[in-house]
Amino acid sequence: MADDFITITIKIAEKRFNPKVKRSDEQLYREAAEYINGKLTRMMKMHPKQDMQVYLSLVSLELAIDLLSEKGNTSQMMEVLKQMEADLSESIKL
Numbered sequence: 001m002a003d004d005f006i007t008i009t010i011k012i013a014e015k016r017f018n019p020k021v022k023r024s025d026e027q028l029y030r031e032a033a034e035y036i037n038g039k040l041t042r043m044m045k046m047h048p049k050q051d052m053q054v055y056l057s058l059v060s061l062e063l064a065i066d067l068l069s070e071k072g073n074t075s076q077m078m079e080v081l082k083q084m085e086a087d088l089s090e091s092i093k094l
C-alpha cells in the first residue's frame with residue numbers, strides 16, 4: 001500500500017530524528033532536512049562563533065519569511081486567476 005508508514009532517520013543540526021512518515025512522503029522529509037542543513041551551514045558561515053540556538057533561530061526566521069512570502073504570492077496569483085476567469089466568462093457570453 002502506498003500510504004504505509006515507515007520510520008526513517010534524518011539528521012538536522014547534528015541531531016538524529018526518527019519520524020514515522022508515510023512511505024510516499026519519505027523523500028519530502030529527506031529533502032526538507034537537507035534544505036534546513038544547507039541553510040544552517042550558510043548561517044554558520046555568515047555568523048561564525050554563535051551558539052547553535054542562534055543558528056536555529058535565524059534559520060527558523062528565514063523559513064517563516066519564505067513561507068509567508070510564498071503565501072502572499074499565492075494570494076496574488078489567485079486574484080489574477082480569478083480576474084482571468086471573469087474575463088474569459090465575460091468573453092464567452094459575447
